[in-house]
Amino acid sequence: MSLILSIFARFNTYFPGDLYLTLRLQSFYSHSLLSVMQWVSFIFGGWCSVLVVIVIGILVWWRIGRLEAILIPIAGLLTLTEIPLKLAIGRPRPSADIVRVFSHEQDNGFPSGHALFAILVLGLLAYFMFINLKNCILQKVILGCLIVLILLIGTSRVYLGVHWPSDVIGGYVIGGTLLTTLIWFHQTWTVHQ
Numbered sequence: 001m002s003l004i005l006s007i008f009a010r011f012n013t014y015f016p017g018d019l020y021l022t023l024r025l026q027s028f029y030s031h032s033l034l035s036v037m038q039w040v041s042f043i044f045g046g047w048c049s050v051l052v053v054i055v056i057g058i059l060v061w062w063r064i065g066r067l068e069a070i071l072i073p074i075a076g077l078l079t080l081t082e083i084p085l086k087l088a089i090g091r092p093r094p095s096a097d098i099v100r101v102f103s104h105e106q107d108n109g110f111p112s113g114h115a116l117f118a119i120l121v122l123g124l125l126a127y128f129m130f131i132n133l134k135n136c137i138l139q140k141v142i143l144g145c146l147i148v149l150i151l152l153i154g155t156s157r158v159y160l161g162v163h164w165p166s167d168v169i170g171g172y173v174i175g176g177t178l179l180t181t182l183i184w185f186h187q188t189w190t191v192h193q
Helices: 004-011 019-025 031-043 046-063 066-089 114-131 134-161 166-189
Strands: none
Touching: 004 066, 004 114, 004 166, 019 134, 019 166, 031 046, 031 114, 046 114, 066 114, 066 166, 114 134, 114 166, 134 166
């Protein structure tokens, strides 16, 4: 699936439905909503994402274990796969002449690095919470919050006009593939310990 999306993105400026979905989402404009989307995008991108990984890693080490804490920064480093993918695919970001662009970024658009980060790092955290939390209500609340946050991060990128919805989906799919590999590694390692 990752490969198919990447090939399709290589030869298409945007996918069918991308423009419609972006304009529809941006039609819900308000200053407060824009502020929320900018804040979410800021916290989970650039140097702030490094701080997020460090904080999550420390909390996981403290509450769950060393192996799990080591896997968090590995997940963070795996998000750097977006760089060669963006170079290889070379898909442009949305243009200000067809959508509202609230934040200008210079690199290519596919896949969304924020979406890749969200599904990989926060998805790994969700997995650790799922297998380690014994309190069923707390488990559901934390998992629900993480899922909403993962979706909000992707939505913020489309709302701000820096990615097409398919860029975000590509980030989720590629990140999901890497996440599956990390989960497999974790399960394999813990079975043999």
